[in-house]
Amino acid sequence: xxxxxxxxxxxxxxxxxxxxxxxxxxxxxxxxxxxxxxxxxxxxxxxxxxxxxxxxxxxxxxxxxxxxxx
Amino acid sequence: xxxxxxxxxxxxxxxxxxxxxxxxxxxxxxxxxxxxxxxxxxxxxxxxxxxxxxxxxxxxxxxxxxxxxxxxxxxxxxxxxxxxxxxxxxxxxxxxxxxxxxxxxxxxxxxxxxxxxxxxxxxxxxxxxxxxxxxxxxxxxxxxxxxxxxxxxxxxxxxxxxxxxxxxxxxxxxxxxxxxxxxxxxxxxxxxxxxxxxxxxxxxxxxxxxxxxxxxxxxxxxxxxxxxxxxxxxxxxxxxxxxxxxxxxxxxxxxxxxxxxxxxxxxxxxxxxxxxxxxxxxxxxxxxxxxxxxxxxxxxxxxxxxxxxxxxxxxxxxxxxxxxxxxxxxxxxxxxxxxxxxxxxxxxxxxxxxxxxxxxxxxxxxxxxxxxxxxxxxxxxxxxxxxxxxxxxxxxxxxxxxxxxxxxxxxxxxxxxxxxxxxxxxxxxxxxxxxxxxxxxxxxxxxxxxxxxxxxxxxxxxxxxxxxxxxxxxxxxxxxxxxxxxxxxxx
Ligand code: SF4
Numbered sequence: 001x002x003x004x005x006x007x008x009x010x011x012x013x014x015x016x017x018x019x020x021x022x023x024x025x026x027x028x029x030x031x032x033x034x035x036x037x038x039x040x041x042x043x044x045x046x047x048x049x050x051x052x053x054x055x056x057x058x059x060x061x062x063x064x065x066x067x068x069x070x
Numbered sequence: 071x072x073x074x075x076x077x078x079x080x081x082x083x084x085x086x087x088x089x090x091x092x093x094x095x096x097x098x099x100x101x102x103x104x105x106x107x108x109x110x111x112x113x114x115x116x117x118x119x120x121x122x123x124x125x126x127x128x129x130x131x132x133x134x135x136x137x138x139x140x141x142x143x144x145x146x147x148x149x150x151x152x153x154x155x156x157x158x159x160x161x162x163x164x165x166x167x168x169x170x171x172x173x174x175x176x177x178x179x180x181x182x183x184x185x186x187x188x189x190x191x192x193x194x195x196x197x198x199x200x201x202x203x204x205x206x207x208x209x210x211x212x213x214x215x216x217x218x219x220x221x222x223x224x225x226x227x228x229x230x231x232x233x234x235x236x237x238x239x240x241x242x243x244x245x246x247x248x249x250x251x252x253x254x255x256x257x258x259x260x261x262x263x264x265x266x267x268x269x270x271x272x273x274x275x276x277x278x279x280x281x282x283x284x285x286x287x288x289x290x291x292x293x294x295x296x297x298x299x300x301x302x303x304x305x306x307x308x309x310x311x312x313x314x315x316x317x318x319x320x321x322x323x324x325x326x327x328x329x330x331x332x333x334x335x336x337x338x339x340x341x342x343x344x345x346x347x348x349x350x351x352x353x354x355x356x357x358x359x360x361x362x363x364x365x366x367x368x369x370x371x372x373x374x375x376x377x378x379x380x381x382x383x384x385x386x387x388x389x390x391x392x393x394x395x396x397x398x399x400x401x402x403x404x405x406x407x408x409x410x411x412x413x414x415x416x417x418x419x420x421x422x423x424x425x426x427x428x429x430x431x432x433x434x435x436x437x438x439x440x441x442x443x444x445x446x447x448x449x450x451x452x453x454x455x456x457x458x459x460x461x462x463x464x465x466x467x468x469x470x471x472x473x474x475x476x477x478x479x480x481x482x483x484x485x486x487x488x489x490x491x492x493x494x495x496x497x498x499x500x501x502x503x504x505x506x507x508x509x510x511x512x513x514x515x516x517x518x519x520x521x522x523x524x525x526x527x528x529x530x531x532x533x534x535x536x537x538x539x540x541x542x543x544x545x546x547x548x549x550x551x552x553x554x555x556x557x558x559x560x561x
Contacts, residue, residue, distance in 0.1 A: 005354055005358065007354070007357065007358075010366075017354065019351075022119065022262070022263075022266065022453055023453070023454060023455075024454075024455050025111075025454075045110075045111050046111065046113055062354065062357050062358045063358065064358060
């Protein structure tokens with residue numbers, strides 16, 4: 001269960017930062033991005049994906065969350 | 071030699087790799103690449119932040135160096151104990167030239183070395199008692215210190231000392247922060263993890279200090295300089311132009327910085343991040359916890375300074391934007407003669423860089439302002455995000471080398487034949503003996519500052535002084551020089 005931080009990158013795209021691996025990459029896909037459900041499987045630029053328990057609403061970025069390898 | 075094509079660069083890499091055994095070759099191949107500026111994601115062509123191969127000469131440092139030497143060390147009014155044997159601290163003492171104002175040994179302690187000087191018995195019986203006593207002694211001898219940090223060297227982690235407990239106890243006793251930092255040298259693959267650990271320690275022990283205290287008078291123009299270590303006065307050269315454009319610099323992290331400044335940082339409006347590698351962690355944390363945005367900037371060379379000032383100003387109102395333009399106009403006028411003087415002397419010269427966390431990409435603009443070209447760059451301890459940022463700045467097919475080994479670097483230099491090399495002290499004398507002009511780009515070769523407009527004038531002078539030094543024509547002993555060379559010299 002690594003900690004990941006999701007933030008708005010400089011170019012406007014969402015980025016995911018994995019503290020443990022010290023790796024930041026753009027989010028290429030996010031399973032749920034609706035007003036009432038946010039999270040699920042998140043895929044990043046290098047192809048790996050992480051699972052974040054869906055939140056009831058889109059959070060204020062940046063935010064640190066626990067993620068599972070998805 | 072003119073610029074190389076991708077094929078030529080790749081052929082060179084293959085040729086250099088030839089001497090390695092199969093396994094080593096496979097590993098090293100991943101760390102060397104020909105640049106392709108169109109690639110968005112560097113990890114597709116270069117691997118970084120991996121353990122160095124046993125047996126090669128790497129130029130990296132350890133996590134202790136990243137924490138004590140880089141992040142914590144420059145905080146001038148704290149005492150940083152190098153906890154463990156005497157060598158780690160003593161051999162790195164004051165080598166980084168992070169300038170500060172104050173009276174050393176009275177209210178500032180930057181160039182001093184404090185160590186618990188572990189002996190055999192401390193390893194066998196543990197060093198907690200010694201640390202306890204040491205902290206007491208320090209506070210008696212140097213009562214004006216504002217706090218103490220305990221920087222662990224390798225043995226501390228190995229013997230399992232509980233520095234956290236000692237720190238907590240002593241902190242109560244001396245009524246000052248005593249901050250344990252678990253930056254044992256063996257953690258991580260390079261100094262990079264040390265930066266991270268140091269950032270985490272600041273996050274946990276320094277930043278929350280004023281969370282419930284709003285007595286600090288803020289202004290809408292408060293910023294802090296993050297990741298500028300004031301090498302040769304860099305942060306001062308940066309600070310002047312930021313203040314001239316109307317911003318108020320609340321804190322400097324950590325060159326010429328104080329503990330109080332760091333504690334006030336959560337009150338600022340914007341964090342200005344120079345060294346992304348060593349302090350992005352804390353900037354991310356402050357963004358999340360305190361809602362302070364951060365912006366990367368680059369203060370090397372007038373082009374990049376102007377770009378950065380505009381970028382910084384875009385976070386503020388019109389008065390700052392005007393201020394930025396005013397500052398740019400004023401200094402561009404000052405820079406024009408500098409460029410006019412040095413550019414003709416340096417035009418077209420080719421540079422190879424191999425430095426730490428930000429300079430391989432940040433200084434490219436400054437060299438370009440002087441008409442020079444960076445033909446090879448690499449990081450000691452960069453990560454993918456560093457290469458992402460670098461590849462866009464570099465020309466097509468230029469060499470990229472991550473954690474380059476002594477052998478590879480020499481071979482690359484032999485065939486690329488750059489006019490100037492910028493790297494560290496360990497590389498300096500090898501290349502100078504090979505007859506290639508060299509600048510030590512970690513501590514600016516006893517010069518500096520290089521940041522900001524004032525710094526650029528010095529940068530240009532230094533590059534000229536090094537490159538056009540008459541000594542490079544005298545590398546071959548007169549009795550070994552051939553006829554033609556003698557003729558050339560006489561002419
Ligand atoms: S690796 Fe360990 S022993 Fe060596 S300098 Fe770093 S902390 Fe000291």
